[in-house]
Amino acid sequence: MKLIDGKLISQQIKAEIAEEVKAMVATGKRAPHLAVIIVGHDGGSETYVASKVKSCHQVGFQSTKIAFEDTITEAELLAEIEKLNNNPELDGFIVQLPLPKHISEQKVIEAIDYRKDVDGFHPINVGRMSIGLPCYVSATPSGIMELLKRYEIPTSGKHCVVIGRSNIVGKPIASLMMQKTNPGDSTVTVCHSRTKNLKELTLQADIIIAALGSPEFLTADMVKEGAVVIDVGTTRVPSTETKSGFRLKGDVKFDEVAPKCSYITPVPGGVGPMTIVSLLRNTLLAAKGEVYSF
Numbered sequence: 001m002k003l004i005d006g007k008l009i010s011q012q013i014k015a016e017i018a019e020e021v022k023a024m025v026a027t028g029k030r031a032p033h034l035a036v037i038i039v040g041h042d043g044g045s046e047t048y049v050a051s052k053v054k055s056c057h058q059v060g061f062q063s064t065k066i067a068f069e070d071t072i073t074e075a076e077l078l079a080e081i082e083k084l085n086n087n088p089e090l091d092g093f094i095v096q097l098p099l100p101k102h103i104s105e106q107k108v109i110e111a112i113d114y115r116k117d118v119d120g121f122h123p124i125n126v127g128r129m130s131i132g133l134p135c136y137v138s139a140t141p142s143g144i145m146e147l148l149k150r151y152e153i154p155t156s157g158k159h160c161v162v163i164g165r166s167n168i169v170g171k172p173i174a175s176l177m178m179q180k181t182n183p184g185d186s187t188v189t190v191c192h193s194r195t196k197n198l199k200e201l202t203l204q205a206d207i208i209i210a211a212l213g214s215p216e217f218l219t220a221d222m223v224k225e226g227a228v229v230i231d232v233g234t235t236r237v238p239s240t241e242t243k244s245g246f247r248l249k250g251d252v253k254f255d256e257v258a259p260k261c262s263y264i265t266p267v268p269g270g271v272g273p274m275t276i277v278s279l280l281r282n283t284l285l286a287a288k289g290e291v292y293s294f
Helices: 006-026 043-058 074-085 105-111 123-130 139-150 170-178 198-202 254-260 272-287
Strands: 033-039 062-068 092-095 159-163 187-191 207-210 227-231 235-238 246-249 261-264
Touching: 006 043, 006 139, 006 272, 033 043, 033 074, 033 272, 043 062, 043 272, 062 074, 074 092, 074 105, 092 272, 123 170, 139 170, 139 227, 139 272, 159 170, 159 198, 170 187, 170 207, 187 198, 227 254, 254 261
Parallel strands: 033 062, 033 092, 159 187, 159 207, 207 227, 227 261
Antiparallel strands: 235 246
8 A cells, every 4th residue: 555645746846836936037027926815714714725825935926815704795705806807917816615605606706717717616617627628627636636647546447436526526536537638548437425336336446536525434345455545535523632622534434445555645645735736836827828738
């Protein structure tokens, strides 16, 4: 069993991005500029945003954090998004989800100029990705593909089972694993809460991508010997072992599944660190006037 170290790979990519930014600035270009909008005071969201801002500074990006109280109206937020769309000094921006209930997340996503949509959530980017056209690929699926690539894990012709069908992870990673690319070229099965014979399907899988948000859902009896397991789950569960009183748990029962795997990602330290790095890569592409090409 080999551990897929997302923390290590993310540090390597950050170093690569920092070098490229240095070279850009040396030729007289401005550093890439990423803005993050956050609404309200959700603890998890505030932690993520702080981490994104810190990562921007580490690679030499300019970053702007724009915070609003959760009393902001949908119309006011959409007006703020339009300002960012029209700001020529800004390469990309994201709106941190979740949003308060009175604001439509879908309306917000669609209001973002797809050319600045470094989260890769806009329907234009999602649609282009699904048919293999250049686009911004959403951060978590992009990070997973990068891990498979850097660990040289064979995917061509392999049976990949994705557990979860969210618009943020499940659907896009299934689409990416089907593309005629490396990594990619897999036969993909998508399972979800209504799948009847889930265990039967996961036992056939060469690669399992667990992205359903249910702690320790995938157990050893669901995994065949030698499978590759990518754990996307990050659920905060109460714990007496940590100062915070919480710990992160993945969708995979790691201790019992890991011995059966050829490769596995831990939680934390697997897919998580790659998500922010993918966002930085998309912002760098935007600053260069480029997009991800398949």
